[in-house]
Amino acid sequence: MTTLVLHTTDALLRSLRRPRSDGTLILQRTLMSPNSVHPPGTFEHLSSTEIFRPDDSESNFLIIRAEVKSTNGHILDVVLKISAGSDMDDEEMLLRERDVYETHGESLASFIPKFFGLFETADQCVLCLVTEYCGDPLIRPLKRVERELNWKVINKAAELHNLGFHHGHLDPRNILHNRTTGEIRFIDLMALKPHACERKLRIKADCMIPDQIDFGCRELHELVRLSGLWKSNHLKFLDCISVYIPSIRTVEDVLLHVPPMLIMTEAQRLAVRKAAEEFVKMVPQMIPEESPSIQTCPASEDVI
Numbered sequence: 001m002t003t004l005v006l007h008t009t010d011a012l013l014r015s016l017r018r019p020r021s022d023g024t025l026i027l028q029r030t031l032m033s034p035n036s037v038h039p040p041g042t043f044e045h046l047s048s049t050e051i052f053r054p055d056d057s058e059s060n061f062l063i064i065r066a067e068v069k070s071t072n073g074h075i076l077d078v079v080l081k082i083s084a085g086s087d088m089d090d091e092e093m094l095l096r097e098r099d100v101y102e103t104h105g106e107s108l109a110s111f112i113p114k115f116f117g118l119f120e121t122a123d124q125c126v127l128c129l130v131t132e133y134c135g136d137p138l139i140r141p142l143k144r145v146e147r148e149l150n151w152k153v154i155n156k157a158a159e160l161h162n163l164g165f166h167h168g169h170l171d172p173r174n175i176l177h178n179r180t181t182g183e184i185r186f187i188d189l190m191a192l193k194p195h196a197c198e199r200k201l202r203i204k205a206d207c208m209i210p211d212q213i214d215f216g217c218r219e220l221h222e223l224v225r226l227s228g229l230w231k232s233n234h235l236k237f238l239d240c241i242s243v244y245i246p247s248i249r250t251v252e253d254v255l256l257h258v259p260p261m262l263i264m265t266e267a268q269r270l271a272v273r274k275a276a277e278e279f280v281k282m283v284p285q286m287i288p289e290e291s292p293s294i295q296t297c298p299a300s301e302d303v304i
């Protein structure tokens, strides 16, 4: 049996219920699948260093970075994901996440944090998932993350898909970046599932955003779109009218987008038509490059 001892006198853990009189809360590792190998022992909580993901309004979990001492005396830098309420959904989510870690932990070792177990109190009121600290979550929207880092995240997610999995919830807060090693890890694994990726196009910066169906993979399309790495598939006509690039073939196609209030007089109609003619001539030079196909373009440093 593996035990986790939490000290509820710690400021960040004070909200946990029903500690023993010495201020400790004893949790036992939940049943493992038969093929998981973890030696019995004790993890003793030494200190909590910070509350993790304070902006996470969607979740009721208490998420804390902490130091724990293992039976062999090693000090581990871990993250405690604690459910201390009576919310069955939270409990269910932690159990599902445990199953993913136990089932795929080995094959996904370079994609997810090391897993130390899911622990629970005897009355099952407190559950605590313990994983290795692997960096800070990206709390900013991907559009505001540096391009180099976004590229790394996309590369990692594409590798995950190539390996046969999709994450299912690739929000910035579920993406960890270790500033020291530069490594990327994914967390919140309850939606992770096997995935046969049908991506047909390469990912290349500054290409025109492809149609999701043409691209072939919804999760990667969404990730790249939100990162702002692709250029818009719309052009501005008269500085204020947004026109979908694939729909621009003739002058008439462009004029269809012009609101009647801009062509009230004959002079206005002629001026707008002339502008549309010029616009259609300029379009080929303004269209961003299209994403290359996986079949014809090999992956490289700049192409995923």
Ligand SMILES: [Zn+2]
Pocket: 161, 166, 195, 196, 197, 198, 199, 217, 218, 219, 220
């Ligand atoms: Zn995919």
